[in-house]
Amino acid sequence: MNRMKLKEQVWRANMDLAKHNLVILTWGNVSGCDRNEGIVAIKPSGISYDELMPDDIVILDLEGNIVEGALNPSSDTPAHLELYKSFEEISAVTHTHSEYATIFAQAGREIPCLGTTHADYFHGPVPVTRQILKKEVEEDYEVNTGRVIIERFSELNPLEMPAVLVAGHGPFTWGRTPDEAVKNSVALEKVAKMAWGTLLLNRECERIPGYLLKKHHQRRHGPDAYYGQKKRSKE
Amino acid sequence: MNRMKLKEQVWRANMDLAKHNLVILTWGNVSGCDRNEGIVAIKPSGISYDELMPDDIVILDLEGNIVEGALNPSSDTPAHLELYKSFEEISAVTHTHSEYATIFAQAGREIPCLGTTHADYFHGPVPVTRQILKKEVEEDYEVNTGRVIIERFSELNPLEMPAVLVAGHGPFTWGRTPDEAVKNSVALEKVAKMAWGTLLLNRECERIPGYLLKKHHQRRHGPDAYYGQKKRSKE
């Protein structure tokens, strides 16, 4: 993929975050990775979504060196790079402060799987990281934000669980493309809002049975998936 | 009704779901049934509301055989067909994951009738199904979703109660036309949101008296209905 196309894709994904009301002001960012070229395209830091243009997107290598672009990359870039380095199956990362996902992150609670909407996207409860430590903040805050996520995923598959809540901070999602990562952010926010509303109505609400969780996830993402139009091969 | 008109009607009803903020991404579907022709028109699976065109609507017979259309029908089609086969008075079905109706479905609670807004559309509490069983999921999940609804309606009249909550999943509504089914979805979501807000304010809130429920339902839907312009008769 040429760089212009990658920037265009990442720009559009960033604009979609705004369109879906997941970001305001400058709060959020999407990156996309071209695995063949070993480069990452990401939103510049502190630029309002109202003003963002495709050419503002910054390109870096996986070590964080700027390859192309006149602006500073998102201050969260080191966290994105850590995720690309550890989760080899993914090629896009999204970070937002979307309201209800952030509410769970602030409460330090995972999002339990209370319905099939959740199961369609996330195979189990959406995990929350531990709180980041003082020395981790002081040493290298953004790199260690990525590492705290990776630590939480030591026994999780990032493609089966394409989202995480960073405790006291907010959500990250990912996917195989920028568009997929954004859709996972959209789904996460809706799922979080409905879980929040359900728990306020019924604190002791039960999780859906494992067979229903598995069925909904597999009819979309499994080897014999039959949701949608295109046959998927095994992942 | 010719097929083109049925497809147009069903397409418009699907678009109205998006207009009323009851669906995002690809989450929802409306179908319409031509009882004379024995055919059903339904949204294709996994197509975004942003891109849906009238010609994308798929036509099937009541056994689920595709009669017209290049795309796969909604994965929920078998549930729609079960409802058409059992509820002979209805000619349209809507399924959404609208937020507050889904919250009640996830909480496993019926929506109590707390006000006249509810009574204008639904004659009593909106019922919730039992949880679907493991063997039902494994045997034929979508067909059995329809059957669990029908089981719940063994003593209910689908025209007096044009909505149901599938436990752990979300709402289905129906009506005599696609437009009516969509309006029932709109009303259900608003009624669910207001019931949710009322119960958070007052857990012990009382249901409205039966005579008020009956009055509001009958002034719209009874033999002497006097609400609106067309069916005005006596009074």
Next chain:
Amino acid sequence: MNRMKLKEQVWRANMDLAKHNLVILTWGNVSGCDRNEGIVAIKPSGISYDELMPDDIVILDLEGNIVEGALNPSSDTPAHLELYKSFEEISAVTHTHSEYATIFAQAGREIPCLGTTHADYFHGPVPVTRQILKKEVEEDYEVNTGRVIIERFSELNPLEMPAVLVAGHGPFTWGRTPDEAVKNSVALEKVAKMAWGTLLLNRECERIPGYLLKKHHQRRHGPDAYYGQKKRSKE
């Protein structure tokens, strides 16, 4: 005022209800009264806000006889007429099922005055009626809805308290003009939402002191009001 102007004013006020997201589908109505002519203009019954035109507005006399218009008036017309007959200071009435005002009506709770936003519009807690009785529903439901409101106002001044919650139903507001009645509906909904949110955060939240309530109400509506641009005379 000629009839065309009254119809235009009432039409615009109805459209403003939709613009402020206080109504969906056909749920709500505004009327305006020309006291000199003894006529009332009101929204027709069951017409969607998407389709409402100035010429659809129906004109009646205060006894409910149609003076002009081809459509049936709102089914709530008799309640409006009762209010005009008892509250001689008002010339416009609005009825909605706006979400948070309806939540308080369904919970059977008055809206306590928890802040200056409330005090700017409503001089004290917004009252809730008693539940309407079976015989009142059977005898003449809509007339008696008006009478239950009037009974609640036996010791209240309708200009100082231009709103009421009908138990198990929803809000009515009023004013000296259709525009003022609609603004009172807008304010009521916002005040209700903020009271709801405040009570969920702090069940024992205290009412604002009487001197602050009085100050805010008087700086807008009192004989020495200094809010806004036009000097008001005494009411």
Next chain:
Amino acid sequence: MNRMKLKEQVWRANMDLAKHNLVILTWGNVSGCDRNEGIVAIKPSGISYDELMPDDIVILDLEGNIVEGALNPSSDTPAHLELYKSFEEISAVTHTHSEYATIFAQAGREIPCLGTTHADYFHGPVPVTRQILKKEVEEDYEVNTGRVIIERFSELNPLEMPAVLVAGHGPFTWGRTPDEAVKNSVALEKVAKMAWGTLLLNRECERIPGYLLKKHHQRRHGPDAYYGQKKRSKE
């Protein structure tokens, strides 16, 4: 800065309040101060945001004498002037009745710092004033509203904490420019909504650790800030 430019800036900031859904009807106001000229530009009283034009903005001196403009200034003007006189670092003030900030003000509760979104803008819990006294309301309500805020800030730095909740009333925010003051209002409302939602989910939710609060605030506002494009220096 010439007066026309100041009025234009203040007008645009007022319109941005409406664009961000922080005000409805006439509820809110932004002022800007030209410290060199000793003048303040502010929204006129009781003018709807739908109709506000740049030329409607009123210019006063710091004692409240009108210097330019045909309309009455906002009734809250004396509170703004008090803030300019005490907080010498600020050149813009915003007042709204935005929903969730007002909910905390009505509940008489500060907004605890539950996440990094909060820390990005506000260095610690957003403070709430004491209730204003009867004699203060009677003596000079609007001046004393300003003084109650200043009293609350006796040990706070207005640039590190650019927001306050006036008990039983609503929020004020400020900044070095009208645009910055408005952005602080936008951030405050979002932070308030997420704190509200977090506390409903988890009443005992812990504040984020001090080192994380400090880190997020400093990477934006500290001497070595590296967020955004302009102030990047060391890191």
